[in-house]
Amino acid sequence: MAIIVQKFGGTSVGSIERIQNVANRVVEEAKNGNQVVVVVSAMGKTTDELAQLAKQISKQPSKREMDMLLSTGEQVSIALLAMALHEKGYKAISLTGWQAGITTEAIHGNARIINIDTARIRRHLEEEAIVIVAGFQGVTENGEITTLGRGGSDTTAVALAAALQAEKCDIYTDVTGVFTTDPRYVKTARKLQAISYDEMLELANLGAGVLHPRAVEFAKNYQVPLEVRSSMENERGTIVKEEVSMEQHLIVRGIAFEDQVTRVTVQGLASGLHTLPTIFTALANRGINVDIIIQSVTSAETTSVSFSIRTEDLKETLQVLQSLEGAKVEYESNLAKVSIVGSGMISNPGVAAQMFQILAERGIEIKMVSTSEIKISTVVEEANMVSAVEALHEAFQLDEEKVPIRS
Amino acid sequence: MAIIVQKFGGTSVGSIERIQNVANRVVEEAKNGNQVVVVVSAMGKTTDELAQLAKQISKQPSKREMDMLLSTGEQVSIALLAMALHEKGYKAISLTGWQAGITTEAIHGNARIINIDTARIRRHLEEEAIVIVAGFQGVTENGEITTLGRGGSDTTAVALAAALQAEKCDIYTDVTGVFTTDPRYVKTARKLQAISYDEMLELANLGAGVLHPRAVEFAKNYQVPLEVRSSMENERGTIVKEEVSMEQHLIVRGIAFEDQVTRVTVQGLASGLHTLPTIFTALANRGINVDIIIQSVTSAETTSVSFSIRTEDLKETLQVLQSLEGAKVEYESNLAKVSIVGSGMISNPGVAAQMFQILAERGIEIKMVSTSEIKISTVVEEANMVSAVEALHEAFQLDEEKVPIRS
Numbered sequence: 001m002a003i004i005v006q007k008f009g010g011t012s013v014g015s016i017e018r019i020q021n022v023a024n025r026v027v028e029e030a031k032n033g034n035q036v037v038v039v040v041s042a043m044g045k046t047t048d049e050l051a052q053l054a055k056q057i058s059k060q061p062s063k064r065e066m067d068m069l070l071s072t073g074e075q076v077s078i079a080l081l082a083m084a085l086h087e088k089g090y091k092a093i094s095l096t097g098w099q100a101g102i103t104t105e106a107i108h109g110n111a112r113i114i115n116i117d118t119a120r121i122r123r124h125l126e127e128e129a130i131v132i133v134a135g136f137q138g139v140t141e142n143g144e145i146t147t148l149g150r151g152g153s154d155t156t157a158v159a160l161a162a163a164l165q166a167e168k169c170d171i172y173t174d175v176t177g178v179f180t181t182d183p184r185y186v187k188t189a190r191k192l193q194a195i196s197y198d199e200m201l202e203l204a205n206l207g208a209g210v211l212h213p214r215a216v217e218f219a220k221n222y223q224v225p226l227e228v229r230s231s232m233e234n235e236r237g238t239i240v241k242e243e244v245s246m247e248q249h250l251i252v253r254g255i256a257f258e259d260q261v262t263r264v265t266v267q268g269l270a271s272g273l274h275t276l277p278t279i280f281t282a283l284a285n286r287g288i289n290v291d292i293i294i295q296s297v298t299s300a301e302t303t304s305v306s307f308s309i310r311t312e313d314l315k316e317t318l319q320v321l322q323s324l325e326g327a328k329v330e331y332e333s334n335l336a337k338v339s340i341v342g343s344g345m346i347s348n349p350g351v352a353a354q355m356f357q358i359l360a361e362r363g364i365e366i367k368m369v370s371t372s373e374i375k376i377s378t379v380v381e382e383a384n385m386v387s388a389v390e391a392l393h394e395a396f397q398l399d400e401e402k403v404p405i406r407s
Numbered sequence: 408m409a410i411i412v413q414k415f416g417g418t419s420v421g422s423i424e425r426i427q428n429v430a431n432r433v434v435e436e437a438k439n440g441n442q443v444v445v446v447v448s449a450m451g452k453t454t455d456e457l458a459q460l461a462k463q464i465s466k467q468p469s470k471r472e473m474d475m476l477l478s479t480g481e482q483v484s485i486a487l488l489a490m491a492l493h494e495k496g497y498k499a500i501s502l503t504g505w506q507a508g509i510t511t512e513a514i515h516g517n518a519r520i521i522n523i524d525t526a527r528i529r530r531h532l533e534e535e536a537i538v539i540v541a542g543f544q545g546v547t548e549n550g551e552i553t554t555l556g557r558g559g560s561d562t563t564a565v566a567l568a569a570a571l572q573a574e575k576c577d578i579y580t581d582v583t584g585v586f587t588t589d590p591r592y593v594k595t596a597r598k599l600q601a602i603s604y605d606e607m608l609e610l611a612n613l614g615a616g617v618l619h620p621r622a623v624e625f626a627k628n629y630q631v632p633l634e635v636r637s638s639m640e641n642e643r644g645t646i647v648k649e650e651v652s653m654e655q656h657l658i659v660r661g662i663a664f665e666d667q668v669t670r671v672t673v674q675g676l677a678s679g680l681h682t683l684p685t686i687f688t689a690l691a692n693r694g695i696n697v698d699i700i701i702q703s704v705t706s707a708e709t710t711s712v713s714f715s716i717r718t719e720d721l722k723e724t725l726q727v728l729q730s731l732e733g734a735k736v737e738y739e740s741n742l743a744k745v746s747i748v749g750s751g752m753i754s755n756p757g758v759a760a761q762m763f764q765i766l767a768e769r770g771i772e773i774k775m776v777s778t779s780e781i782k783i784s785t786v787v788e789e790a791n792m793v794s795a796v797e798a799l800h801e802a803f804q805l806d807e808e809k810v811p812i813r814s
Binding site for chain 1: 457463468469479482485487493501503
């Protein structure tokens with residue numbers, strides 16, 4: 001009998017009606033003769049509301065107490081889902097993180113799972129119960145409640161699937177799958193049948209937002225096949241696995257983009273081993289996420305560096321840079337990042353050149369470039385973002401369904 | 408260094424502002440140089456709201472899942488109170504029932520505490536932290552979350568005070584103490600300085616409502632001194648302990664009353680050992696609470712019995728009685744129970760006669776009587792309830808503060 005792990009996000013359990021709908025989904029899988037483990041998030045905006053209560057008391061509440069507070073959200077969802085399954089005549093039992101044997105590091109607010117003792121879950125599955133596990137939470141070896149940080153419920157689901165050697169892990173969400181690009185911006189965006197872990201990782205990091213990168217990494221490490229699909233509609237979603245059949249001529253799998261990017265350039269820095277570490281450590285300490293970094297030595301004595309940040313972090317970034325001696329700081333906001341992702345790039349040289357050519361034909365100036373094996377990112381003016389995505393989507397033929405050349 | 412246990416009910420932690428107010432109370436006790444353990448209930452109407460969610464899913468939700476659901480209420484309160492104490496510069500840590508080492512029976516919804524392993528609480532106290540424990544909840548030996556039923560947070564507080572050998576246990580509530588009778592009905596009602604466990608038990612059972620009987624029993628068994636006091640006002644409350652100094656001539660300590668009582672009389676029952684057990688087992692199985700029971704044998708062959716119930720249970724009671732062969736059932740609603748309570752009765756015969764006399768002088772007919780060593784209950788017409796209470800309150804001199812004759 002196969003074990004299937006299903007994960008439902010906050011929107012999918014956002015109301016009593018939706019919880020009942022989730023129960024139907026779970027029952028379908030149970031009727032297929034599978035042992036089902038369900039991971040759920042907190043209902044709708046619950047986590048935000050609880051955080052809001054804490055904020056009324058303290059600007060910087062203790063992370064340990066925040067975990068105590070926030071972990072109640074999932075506990076409510078699991079109990080309600082268990083009740084909904086009972087109403088449908090199914091045996092079901094809810095388990096908190098600690099009851100499910102999920103041990104984490106002792107880092108509150110952003111703990112990583114270090115072990116899952118599946119004995120209790122397996123016992124309940126053998127008793128023919130559907131097991132419902134609270135996502136996003138665990139317990140330290142000392143009995144402290146922890147939460148896993150953003151995307152935590154995805155991670156719980158994937159980690160459970162790995163520990164239970166589940167056949168697959170279905171991530172139910174409010175979209176029907178992973179798209180070639182954001183369908184809200186590009187009408188010809190198309191749902192992918194499949195995508196590799198690495199491609200998904202690049203897309204997740206680039207803000208596609210359907211699956212948390214940490215969960216994808218986990219899935220890749222333990223080779224857990226994922227399916228991203230809609231909790232509202234019945235169609236198949238997108239499979240995420242190690243090796244994805246190549247669609248003919250399809251080099252690029254998807255296009256990610258984000259606005260609100262600012263490029264910062266610092267000139268006149270003293271050359272030396274410690275200059276860059278100093279800057280980027282100072283930024284990291286303030287929690288500022290630096291994305292693309294480009295360094296160019298301008299002379300023997302001085303160096304310059306450009307990097308991109310989220311525009312909301314600009315003010316704090318400038319504060320940090322003020323303290324640098326002799327540095328001349330410039331910045332340009334109203335930029336956007338547009339990236340193409342695809343495993344096919346590895347064996348197809350010249351994709352970068354092709355990308356630059358497509359953008360040039362549209363008269364779009366490239367401000368920064370960054371590449372990885374399966375991704376090329378460019379920074380362009382925000383006003384050009386959508387037109388750049390459309391041009392690339394069309395030129396790389398993402399709007400056309402291709403016949404797979406191998407399965 | 409003395410350990411003080413403080414308990415704050417749902418109203419006392421009903422808003423962020425009130426939680427901050429509770430934090431002030433806790434800090435006061437800590438400033439006195441005491442080690443403080445705080446037990447809190449769920450915020451305001453949280454428990455009712457959670458139960459309402461469950462009801463939307465199931466008419467009879469699983470008790471195990473109800474415990475999973477409801478126990479989140481207290482978990483929210485403890486985290487927020489810990490944050491509020493941190494803001495005031497105090498070290499504080501919140502603990503759920505299972506973290507606090509509170510083991511209960513495996514009876515969901517109404518579990519009794521069977522053991523408290525205080526090691527973790529003591530460790531935190533030694534580290535000079537204020538320890539905040541979620542009321543109303545515990546864990547079974549198999550790691551299942553349980554709740555303690557009505558008044559559960561009172562019981563948690565008293566049990567912790569017993570296990571920690573605390574100097575006292577302060578029950579903060581929305582009244583300033585225990586009164587001679589309900590001040591909403593009788594203007595001359597007076598707050599008692601002290602009351603014995605037994606008297607409090609009788610008053611609690613009779614609906615005085617400030618302290619749950621189970622908590623009082625627990626306090627009596629372990630000789631934990633309680634103080635019932637207001638979380639809003641600063642005055643002293645009412646001490647509950649084993650032996651209370653007798654106020655001069657004060658035989659009656661308090662008067663309890665409740666309306667919505669119905670008397671049911673069943674005549675023509677076959678005499679025999681099994682008749683009464685059959686009736687009252689059937690009623691108990693339906694969850695109908697029978698209060699006063701009076702039996703009178705009318706002949707060798709048949710017997711009759713009268714008993715009082717809450718009027719809301721009448722319909723179901725009549726259904727149960729319908730099935731009895733040959734029984735003739737009569738009932739009278741719109742009745743009320745009025746009871747006088749006081750340890751002084753034990754050594755003062757004739758208190759019952761005095762009570763009947765006082766009621767007779769006011770023209771109040773007594774429908775039923777029931778007595779214990781320290782309590783006399785009468786059932787009267789509901790219309791006479793308040794006037795009966797006022798007459799007794801005055802006649803037994805409860806409106807006058809008396810000088811204690813021994814301390």
